[in-house]
Amino acid sequence: MDELTAGLFNPFASEEVAPPNSSHWEAKRRLAEAVRQLNDLLVSTVASDAELAQASAQVEALNRTLADTPRLHGTLAYLKSGEHGHYGEINHELNAVGGQSNPLAPGLNMWLDGNRAYGTVRCGLAYEGPPGFVHGGFVAAIFDQFLGMAQVAGGQPGMTGTLTVRYLRPTPLNTELKLSAQLSRAEDRKTLVSGELRAGGEITATAEGLFVRPSRGMAAMAEMAVGNSGQ
Numbered sequence: 001m002d003e004l005t006a007g008l009f010n011p012f013a014s015e016e017v018a019p020p021n022s023s024h025w026e027a028k029r030r031l032a033e034a035v036r037q038l039n040d041l042l043v044s045t046v047a048s049d050a051e052l053a054q055a056s057a058q059v060e061a062l063n064r065t066l067a068d069t070p071r072l073h074g075t076l077a078y079l080k081s082g083e084h085g086h087y088g089e090i091n092h093e094l095n096a097v098g099g100q101s102n103p104l105a106p107g108l109n110m111w112l113d114g115n116r117a118y119g120t121v122r123c124g125l126a127y128e129g130p131p132g133f134v135h136g137g138f139v140a141a142i143f144d145q146f147l148g149m150a151q152v153a154g155g156q157p158g159m160t161g162t163l164t165v166r167y168l169r170p171t172p173l174n175t176e177l178k179l180s181a182q183l184s185r186a187e188d189r190k191t192l193v194s195g196e197l198r199a200g201g202e203i204t205a206t207a208e209g210l211f212v213r214p215s216r217g218m219a220a221m222a223e224m225a226v227g228n229s230g231q
């Protein structure tokens with residue numbers, strides 16, 4: 001374990017979404033949920049052009065306000081600030097697919113039980129691909145994150161090397177989706193994880209992920225990332 005992987009189990013110890021570890025993350029989760037709702041409203045509203053222009057001006061004003069606040073660019077900057085928790089907690093808030101405080105993330109919840117992982121996720125209208133169904137790219141992203149966290153139970157977390165998704169039937173929007181995964185194999189630096197996605201008891205997709213612990217270690221990977229965060 002290094003500074004990135006230490007504590008990664010913590011957020012996934014129970015079926016309940018791990019609570020925010022500070023008032024900062026609590027406030028940010030509220031804002032993220034409001035932005036998720038905004039996204040859902042944006043893709044569904046057929047308001048007039050004038051109403052849309054007014055809404056745009058309001059959001060643009062809010063963006064200017066937030067742009068003037070102190071900012072941290074990327075999870076490593078949050079970690080180095082020493083004020084926002086350990087890496088597992090920061091990732092739990094900001095991750096693109098599983099982050100509670102990241103409105104891009106669909107609200108994926110997951111928990112580990114031995115070498116099995118379970119999860120739930122609900123994709124709103126903004127995730128529509130085929131009419132009424134979740135975009136296949138997001139199904140793959142959900143598997144990448146879910147299997148990626150499940151492999152942590154193997155004790156040698158790595159990066160996704162290969163992810164294979166089999167789409168068996170369309171995955172419905174606005175439905176509680178259930179995820180499960182298990183470690184199939186862990187040897188040397190490689191961990192194989194397989195999983196399923198269900199809607200109303202029916203499997204809509206299965207996936208297999210091969211995760212490879214980088215030869216240079218996860219911390220070295222993080223150092224390679226310095227400068228990528230658009231400061």
Ligand SMILES: CCCCCCCCCCCC(=O)SCCNC(=O)CCNC(=O)[C@H](O)C(C)(C)COP(=O)(O)OP(=O)(O)OC[C@H]1O[C@@H](n2cnc3c(N)ncnc32)[C@H](O)[C@@H]1OP(=O)(O)O
Nearest residue numbers: 004005145148157158159160161162210212213214215218
């Ligand atoms: C941050 C804390 C959170 C830790 C928790 C992390 C959770 C992650 C969840 C999010 C997942 C992501 O989105 S991760 C982002 C998407 N993935 C990436 O960007 C990965 C980009 N690729 C890479 O960085 C690299 O290619 C690696 C790390 C995958 C492998 O590089 P390497 O370490 O130099 O590997 P190398 O020594 O050559 O190979 C070791 C063994 O693995 C095999 N191998 C190598 N690459 C692959 C591959 N792509 N697919 C299959 N197998 C492979 C080799 O054949 C060899 O097998 P043998 O000869 O030994 O049999």
